[in-house]
Amino acid sequence: MKKINHALVLLALFIGVQGFAKSRTVRYEDFLLRDTSRVTHGTLDNGFQYYIIKQPVNHLQMSLLQKTGCYDDDETIEISHFLEHMMMTANRVMATGDTLRSYLNKLGMDYGKDFNAYTTPNYMKFDLYGLKPELARADSCMDILSDIAGGASICTMDIEEQRERLLNEVSNRNYTFYSRVMDSFEAVFKFGHNPDEWRRMRLEGVRSITQSQLETFYRKWYHPQNQCLLVSGNIPEGVEDMIKRKFGKRPAIPTPASTTIDYNKNDLVIERHGKAECKIMLLMTQPLLTQSEKENIKLFRDCFALEKGCNTLRDNMMKNRNTAFSSTINCQTFERLTLEMDFACNINEEEADGGFLALVDSVTAFLHNVKNNGVQVSMPIDTLKKKTVVAHRVKAMKKLQEGDGRDNSIALMQFDGCFVYSLPLYKKEDTDAYWSYVLSGKDVSNYFKKFINKSAMKIECILPYGYPEKEITEKLKSLLRQYNN
Numbered sequence: 364m365k366k367i368n369h370a371l372v373l374l375a376l377f378i379g380v381q382g383f384a385k386s387r388t389v390r391y392e393d394f395l396l397r398d399t400s401r402v403t404h405g406t407l408d409n410g411f412q413y414y415i416i417k418q419p420v421n422h423l424q425m426s427l428l429q430k431t432g433c434y435d436d437d438e439t440i441e442i443s444h445f446l447e448h449m450m451m452t453a454n455r456v457m458a459t460g461d462t463l464r465s466y467l468n469k470l471g472m473d474y475g476k477d478f479n480a481y482t483t484p485n486y487m488k489f490d491l492y493g494l495k496p497e498l499a500r501a502d503s504c505m506d507i508l509s510d511i512a513g514g515a516s517i518c519t520m521d522i523e524e525q526r527e528r529l530l531n532e533v534s535n536r537n538y539t540f541y542s543r544v545m546d547s548f549e550a551v552f553k554f555g556h557n558p559d560e561w562r563r564m565r566l567e568g569v570r571s572i573t574q575s576q577l578e579t580f581y582r583k584w585y586h587p588q589n590q591c592l593l594v595s596g597n598i599p600e601g602v603e604d605m606i607k608r609k610f611g612k613r614p615a616i617p618t619p620a621s622t623t624i625d626y627n628k629n630d631l632v633i634e635r636h637g638k639a640e641c642k643i644m645l646l647m648t649q650p651l652l653t654q655s656e657k658e659n660i661k662l663f664r665d666c667f668a669l670e671k672g673c674n675t676l677r678d679n680m681m682k683n684r685n686t687a688f689s690s691t692i693n694c695q696t697f698e699r700l701t702l703e704m705d706f707a708c709n710i711n712e713e714e715a716d717g718g719f720l721a722l723v724d725s726v727t728a729f730l731h732n733v734k735n736n737g738v739q740v741s742m743p744i745d746t747l748k749k750k751t752v753v754a755h756r757v758k759a760m761k762k763l764q765e766g767d768g769r770d771n772s773i774a775l776m777q778f779d780g781c782f783v784y785s786l787p788l789y790k791k792e793d794t795d796a797y798w799s800y801v802l803s804g805k806d807v808s809n810y811f812k813k814f815i816n817k818s819a820m821k822i823e824c825i826l827p828y829g830y831p832e833k834e835i836t837e838k839l840k841s842l843l844r845q846y847n848n
Contacts, residue, residue: 389760389797391660396788398767403603404788409615410588411512413606414778416595423494423501426593426775427508428782429487431584434622440568442580444482445529449577450489450511451480452521457510470503478507484549485621485698486783496597502605505592509609512590517577529569537562540636544825551632552821553624558632586618591782595775625651626821630843633832634825639710641719642825643726643839647702647818657786662696665810667798669694672811673702675740676733697780702814710827719830723838730846734815737808745804756800763793820846 396402403415436442449455453464453474464474472478472491480489489511491504536542543558550561592606626648656662677692691705708722744752768790781788822839826832 389660389763391658391663393764394660394663394787394789394794396768396790400767402788405603405606407587407607407611409611409613410586411610411613412591412782413603413610414591414593414595414782415598415603415606416593416775416778417598418596420596421496423496423594423596423598425491425494425501425504425508427489427512428591428593428779429489429512429585430485430589430591430621430783431487432483432485432621434484434624435584436568437622439572439576439580441529441533441565442568442572442576443487445525445569445572446577446580447480447482447487447489448525448529449517449522450515451478452518452525454521455518456516457507458514459506459510463507466507470500484553484624486779488779494596496599498599498601498605501594501599501602505605505609508592511585512610513585513587513613515581515585517574517581519574522574522577526569526572530566533562533565533569544634544823547632547634548823551629552626555627555629558634584618586616587613588615589618589621593775593778593782623651626819630819630821630847631836631839632823633836634823635828636825637828639827640825641708641710641722641827641830641835643706643723644823644825645704645706645726645730646821646823647704647815648821649700649814649818651699652784654785657784663789663794664798664802665700666694666696667794668802668807668810669696669700669702669814671740671742671802671807672738672814675807676738676811679738697784697786700814702818710830720834720838723835723842727838727842727845730815730842734812734846737812740804740807740811742802742804742807743799744802752800756797759793759796759800763790763797766790766793768793818846 401417404412406412431443433441433443451463453462455463457463457466459466461469467474467478477492478490479492480487489508491507494500494504536546546562547558550556550558554561556564587610590610592610594602594606652662673692673694680692691703693703695701695703704726706722706726708719710719743755747755777788780786820843822843824832824835824839826835
């Protein structure tokens, strides 16, 4: 009798699981992170956004994100970067009547250490670090960022000093390998100039920018709907009301949409460095995501499939790689789905029938195989019995729909990207759990194969000084013709 009862319980449970699976469908909203106990995301009436992220630390950090970067410079190259310098200049007078330096000194902060900023292609960021988690302290520090966000002045007496610093900064990037490579990538693939020409244009831009141009650029872009405040760490009570008070009074003013610069037709750049190492960096790019694509459940599915395919491919290559070269594989999803593959070869270990040319051949064969066969991925849905998969899927679905995402790790860069590119914050761990029992290894492999076949490819090749490039260039162009035609 007990055995019969036990069997009936199992049958009822399975029927219930099946009914739950059929009666409830997963929606786009189910993937979004709504854990207000740790992360609060709000938008004020004027369009200003904020994220409050609670973390188990003993300090506080604040960052103002301005959705304006060097892609918005138009004909005045480097003006956004110059403006960032002028917002940070020591003698700029704030609304309080203090200079920025004197105001920071009053707060016991080091002008050159506790306050910093940088400009990227898509946004600027102004950071205040290591603040005491006290409400009065937060109030005083937030005045610095609210002053930059609206109504800031350009300090005439500091313009030439900042111009000289900016000229040195742009010039010195040519002597820092990673900065030079990054600049070459932007110059060739984004702006369609060779790296030396682009560097010259940037320097000429810095030399010619006037105070009037800086002020016009500031008035054009610095408006609430282009801005976001990021507050993280040990959050004192009352911070959210403080944000509303300090950033909610300025009216929303019609502002141009941020500039989008897509990749141009150039697809190969050769750079040099002083190491006895040759590198190939392949970038597989999909079209820019539209807003409707960012708000579709398919985005989460595609991101998961691409990440799982990358992880498997990376593991396989680490197990089977030739000792003469190394490789890394990463994917990115901020403005588009992309796949980056980096390969390196030490020329001191080259053999007569091998070396870098052979590496290019092996990379070509490797891509051909992935393009035709995908990648062999093992997923739980492939390895578990059907009834077990159904049960796991229902459990994952329930957690996704009812869970608060507390187990998710929180990376601050995620919030930067989500604000700048209008992407959602999502329950990554719950997402992974759900898709693991929905997508088979074959599904992931087919997606990965489709991704490779439909991507455009860019190649950045880095060679040691003096290393011949003619044959390498011919091989890489041949590889590009196979994938971009």
